[in-house]
Amino acid sequence: MTSPLMELRDIKKHFTKKADFAGKIAQRFGAATGDETVFAVDGVNLTIAKGEVLGLVGESGCGKSTLGRIVAGIHQATSGDVSYGGLDLSDLTKSEQARVTLEIQMIFQDPFSSLNPRMRVEQIVGEAPLVHGLCTAQEQSDYVDQVLTQVGLDPMLKRRYPHQFSGGQRQRIGIARALAVKPKFLVCDESIAALDVSIQAQVINLFMELRDRLDLTYLFISHDLSVVQHISDRIAIMYLGRIVEVAPTEELFAAPNHPYTQALLSEVPRIDQRNREFGAIKGEIPSPLDPPSGCHFHPRCPFAQPICSEQSPPTREISKDWKSVCHFSQNMGIVA
Amino acid sequence: MTDKVLVTKDLETVFSMRDGDAKAVNGVSLSVGRGEVLGLVGESGSGKSVTGFSIIGLVDAPGRIAKGSIKFQGTELVGMSENDLRALRGNRIAMIFQDPMMTLNPVLRIDTQMLEAILAHRKMPRAQALARCRDVLNLVGIAAPEERLKTYPHELSGGMRQRVAIAIAFLNEPDLIIADEPTTALDVTIQAQIIHEAQKLCRLTGTAMIWITHDLAVVAGIADRIAVMYAGRIVEQGTVDEVIDTPAHPYTVGLLGSVPSANKRGVPLRQIPGMTPNILSLPVGCPFRERCSRADEMCQVEPSRHVVREDRDWFCHHPHIAPDTSEATQ
Ligand SMILES: Nc1ncnc2c1ncn2[C@@H]1O[C@H](COP(=O)(O)OP(=O)(O)OP(=O)(O)O)[C@@H](O)[C@H]1O
Ligand SMILES: Nc1ncnc2c1ncn2[C@@H]1O[C@H](COP(=O)(O)OP(=O)(O)OP(=O)(O)O)[C@@H](O)[C@H]1O
Ligand code: SF4
Ligand SMILES: [Mg+2]
Ligand SMILES: [Mg+2]
DSSP: OOOOSEEEEEEEHHHHEEHHHHHHHEEEEEOSSEEEEEEEEEEEEEEEEEEEEEEEEEETSSSSSHHHHOOOTTOOOOOOEETTTTTTTSSHHHHHHHHHHHHHHOSOOOOOTOOOOSHHHHHHHHHHHHHTTSSOOOOTTHHHHHHHHHHHHOGGTTOOOGEEEGGGHHHHHHHHHHHHHHHHEEEETTTTSSOOOOHHHHHHHHHHHHHHHHEEEEEEEOOOOOHHHHHHHHHEEEEEEEEEEEHHHHHHSSSOOOOHHHHHTTOOOTOOOOOOOOOOOOOOOOOSOOOSSSTGGGGTTTTTTTTHHHSSSOEEEEEETTEOOOTTTTSSSSSS | TTTEEEEEEEEEEEEEEEEEEEEEEEEEEEETTOOEEEEEOTTTTSSSSHHHHHHHHHOTTEEEEEEEEEEETTTEEETHHHHHHHHHBTTTTEOOOOOOTSOOOTSOOHHHHHHHHHHHHOOHHHHHHHHHHHHHHTOOOOOOHHHHHHHHHGSSOOHHHHHHHHHHHHHHHHHHHHHHEETTTTTTTHHHHHHHHHHHHHHHHOEEEEEOOOOOHHHHOOOOOEEEEEEEEEEEEHHHHHHSSSSOOOHHHHHHOOOGGGTTTTTTOOOOOOOOOHHHHHGOOOOOOOOTOOOOOGGOOOOOOEETTTEEEEEOOOOOOOOGGEEEEE
């Protein structure tokens, strides 16, 4: 691997909520209710190489969007360093800042609230390219048409407002807006979740083509393992604020090491499973408000031993580019 | 059949705009029985959500139901007063919106909103209602429901907001739930948990469900029957096995072919050629004609309904199934 384009070192993001009135009274009387802290991202190390697609997968609420926002420079991490192309994201000059915010684009999970309802699609997509000199005022209209066509939207509809579009159409407006400024690094947060398979295919093909043509780099957040498997070079598995396994896609799917990865892969719904009986989640779902001690996964792990609740497991290298964070990572994978 | 919870007939919903009337829903006839799950699938923009909005009476101007009927437990909903509709909504009929913020109010705490959803429709001591809220949040896989009840929507992750919206729809155990892409942003374990609860609800209380999704793998797992929508119409219907194993309509065949797991990793995915048609300028004849590999001159005439059974039909001149499986063409 060449030197990484993006590097995250021990990133943490904690949201603290002050105790409410009742809580404060209780505190005064000596109760330990105190402020509530959500450990949304809890010590993440990751690197992403130029031109690479890194998939980020994990349970709802495990901190993927929060991590994505930190990578895109939208959130400040509570602690830790983010470096992009050798620059420290928290310490940029004004001109570097302007360049980096343009180069790193995020496609948001929520296409509904991330689009300004009072702007027409042509403005939403065409404004930034004009401001940043990617097209002239005369070219703007054609430029917008071209970007909309790429994501499968009819340019005839560009004078409409976001609420006049279907869910999947809105999601594509968000994709078009991000692509319009010719980014170098794209954070895609569940960007194709609401798209039907045929348009999903079109957008995935577009992403891959852009990567080949422009050497675009992606952090691709998705819960859909078949999509992530299709598009990613490497996959990072996140659990309750921490990365528990990172591996090249093929290796991960062939022999998942971490027990959580194993559990995740065994659940993928497949079209040949009909009218199936879905199972309830086994055990209590842990909360980032009060993460379990030691290995966060231990309450749900079929392999857990006493050590798992006592100590955080070390990060161990399974092979080149493949890391797993489990006390028993040497013995795992063989079983799979 | 009397155990049908919902029957729509030739439903047409139109948005009147400067550039013309857009028929977002164009003659949709479907039905769902007690305890049954109907999967409604189709391309983005094909009219799935608008079909749902029409059923619960939430089509806003410049949109309107132009034609057709919607019978809910025998009662006609088209033309019903807003007051009567409001009494049904959230109580006997619930919709899980594709955008959870259509259900959630950004400035109110989750507990306030969930309590309101219960207490608007029934009398119950507050403490009991709160306990119900906690239970239902648990069912949809929300950890620490006690603390989460006290938060505002923006403090939740995308998938948590989606699950709170699902919980609100489950609260009053309605007779019909229209679930619009309810699990799009959810990982497989939580998706399985929610589908498990939905299945249980259907089985135990007889709730009928319309499950709108683009995810054929999910729909294969949960639905009893599938209706495939294209450009405002239902182009094919049948049991899950029929639609997935022996699809008749070329559009359904195209949909099944684009599923990522049916394609080789890294190789471009198979796409249905061409673009989703603009509903303002549909081709004459079969709406799929311009993207269909089987199209010929015949397709310039709109195909009529080919009926195998009341709930197995398609609209295509050249279906992938040999025509002798039919009994009659209507
Ligand atoms: N308020 C509106 N005004 C004008 N057109 C609208 C409005 N709402 C929806 N439409 C149009 O109606 C058609 C059907 O939209 P609908 O939201 O039902 O699609 P959908 O099948 O749910 O798609 P998706 O899977 O992308 O959510 C689309 O072409 C859309 O642009
Ligand atoms: N602004 C905020 N204030 C307080 N807590 C927050 C805020 N944003 C996120 N959180 C919390 O941080 C945790 C991680 O949220 P995040 O949105 O990163 O999850 P996610 O992995 O993207 O989940 P999903 O798949 O459901 O979108 C959650 O517990 C969430 O409630
Ligand atoms: S460290 Fe222990 S609890 Fe955690 S995944 Fe490994 S075996 Fe399971
Ligand atoms: Mg998220
Ligand atoms: Mg929709």
